[in-house]
Amino acid sequence: xxxxxxxxxxxxxxxxxxxxxxxxxxxxxxxxxxxxxxxxxxxxxxxxxxxxxxxxxxxxxxxxxxxxxxxxxxxxxxxxxxxxxxxxxxxxxxxxxxxxxxxxxxxxxxxxxxxxxxxxxxxxxxxxxxxxxxxxxxxxxxxxxxxxxxxxxxxxxxxxxxxxxxxxxxxxxxxxxxxxxxxxxxxxxxxxxxxxxxxxxxxxxxxxxxxxxxxxxxxxxxxxxxxxxxxxxxxxxxxxxxxxxxxxxxxxxxxxxxxxxxxxxxxxxxxxxxxxxxxxxxxxxxxxxxxxxxxxxxxxxxxxxxxxxxxxxxxxxxxxxxxxxxxxxxxxxxxxx
Ligand SMILES: NC(=O)c1ccc[n+]([C@@H]2O[C@H](COP(=O)([O-])OP(=O)(O)OC[C@H]3O[C@@H](n4cnc5c(N)ncnc54)[C@H](O)[C@@H]3O)[C@@H](O)[C@H]2O)c1
Numbered sequence: 271x272x273x274x275x276x277x278x279x280x281x282x283x284x285x286x287x288x289x290x291x292x293x294x295x296x297x298x299x300x301x302x303x304x305x306x307x308x309x310x311x312x313x314x315x316x317x318x319x320x321x322x323x324x325x326x327x328x329x330x331x332x333x334x335x336x337x338x339x340x341x342x343x344x345x346x347x348x349x350x351x352x353x354x355x356x357x358x359x360x361x362x363x364x365x366x367x368x369x370x371x372x373x374x375x376x377x378x379x380x381x382x383x384x385x386x387x388x389x390x391x392x393x394x395x396x397x398x399x400x401x402x403x404x405x406x407x408x409x410x411x412x413x414x415x416x417x418x419x420x421x422x423x424x425x426x427x428x429x430x431x432x433x434x435x436x437x438x439x440x441x442x443x444x445x446x447x448x449x450x451x452x453x454x455x456x457x458x459x460x461x462x463x464x465x466x467x468x469x470x471x472x473x474x475x476x477x478x479x480x481x482x483x484x485x486x487x488x489x490x491x492x493x494x495x496x497x498x499x500x501x502x503x504x505x506x507x508x509x510x511x512x513x514x515x516x517x518x519x520x521x522x523x524x525x526x527x528x529x530x531x532x533x534x535x536x537x538x539x540x541x542x543x544x545x546x547x548x549x550x551x552x553x554x555x556x557x558x559x560x561x562x563x564x565x566x567x568x569x570x571x572x573x574x575x576x577x578x579x580x581x582x583x584x585x586x587x588x589x590x591x592x593x594x595x596x597x598x599x600x601x602x603x604x605x606x607x
Contacts, residue, residue, distance in 0.1 A: 336565070410435075
């Protein structure tokens with residue numbers, strides 16, 4: 271079984287280049303969302319605690335089965351730990367034998383950003399030049415990298431309640447865009463934006479963005495509202511948005527739309543990709559991709575990384591499964607020769 275450590279993943283990303291790797295992630299995800307009916311899908315299995323959540327996210331087609339272990343603990347950064355860490359496993363359906371065990375903390379950031387890019391491709395105005403980022407924690411730079419592959423961005427305004435997180439983001443983003451604008455509050459950050467990303471972590475029903483704060487024509491990508499009782503947007507804003515989700519069955523429980531009384535969901539992202547529903551229809555509408563993270567996105571990046579690791583001969587083999595001349599003689603493994 272192949273093992274992809276953080277160092278192995280770094281090598282893969284370096285060999286392709288960050289932008290090219292991100293483009294591959296976006297393409298793999300778009301391709302898989304386009305063949306939606308070929309997958310066995312289910313909402314993730316979530317175990318909730320007052321301070322966080324631990325989840326298993328499986329998804330499979332007829333050839334490959336994948337699952338991710340992931341958490342969401344907003345308090346963790348105060349203790350020097352990430353809010354979100356993850357591990358992934360890819361197995362072959364034919365034998366059920368695992369093919370690859372991978373780090374998935376970085377891969378989660380890449381695949382979440384790829385979903386943002388797909389939302390932007392179908393829902394943002396094509397000439398969007400100004401991105402606002404609310405929350406500049408672990409996901410932020412990946413979000414910017416992905417948006418740059420689908421939009422002609424030249425300005426990024428940003429706000430985080432933690433000044434250190436803003437400084438960290440500025441260091442990484444300063445060479446990536448022409449104009450970087452640190453802001454003193456959310457209203458300032460979003461006032462001139464064509465697209466807004468909310469990526470904050472707090473286990474509560476927040477109201478970071480209201481209808482009054484966003485311009486007509488804005489595309490919003492909300493990704494920090496991803497658990498029951500954990501949302502970022504003023505519910506009244508949702509009434510003014512064309513709302514798209516990843517997988518309705520899961521998003522109803524976990525997304526911003528958990529706060530909606532009546533349902534006016536436009537559709538699922540894959541329907542925009544396969545052309546059965548329109549994306550943005552005019553320059554005035556406010557659009558929202560209510561992103562919570564869906565297992566198909568993990569499947570796509572795991573199958574991509576497995577292919578790249580094979581092609582580039584990166585990652586090492588680990589003996590975690592028995593290899594026996596007589597598969598019924600499992601007990602022989604306990605014999606010391
Ligand atoms: N939808 C998905 O697929 C997906 C995937 C990964 C992470 N997430 C979620 O995205 C969010 C961000 O993840 P992360 O890994 O970057 O977390 P993080 O803890 O590294 O960063 C979150 C940032 O939000 C800031 N913040 C919190 N409250 C704020 C407020 N009111 N105003 C401004 N800033 C505020 C914090 O200071 C922090 O810097 C989390 O809620 C996480 O659960 C969603």
